[in-house]
Amino acid sequence: MKEHERCHRLNNAYDETLDKVKSAPAHHSLTTGHRIAWNDITILKSLPSKAHLDLTEQAAIHIRNPSMNRTDSAPKYSSLWNPILPKIAATLKPTPSGITFSSS
Structure with a gap:
């Protein structure tokens, strides 16, 4: 989630050189104005790989x-x-x- 929050904070959710979304949650928030409660995220599962x-x-x-x-x-x-x-x-x-x- 830190990566998604960082993309949102830096307004860097889309990589224009690759024409690719780097972070779907950040991109969604930045393009729609929907707010994400970055401090109230629930991790559904932690995995080793x-x-x-x-x-x-x-x-x-x-x-x-x-x-x-x-x-x-x-x-x-x-x-x-x-x-x-x-x-x-x-x-x-x-x-x-x-x-x-x-x-x-």
Whole structure:
């Protein structure tokens, strides 16, 4: 979250040289004016490696289908993982109160 907050604070959420969003939460906040409570963030899961983190993020996106998430830039995995994504997502902490996700 520090990386996302830093991109927001420095107004550096978009890399024009690569034509790529570096931080989706910061970009969303900067382009819409929506405020993010950077000091009130809930970490859903801490993991030992980027591979674990990427797969767990994919599971959370797949199961929760958050309307704000830019799934085009999310890590991509084979659909062979789909049967176990609910099991991975079940290991996440509950959704923080006040945050809603679109229903699928």
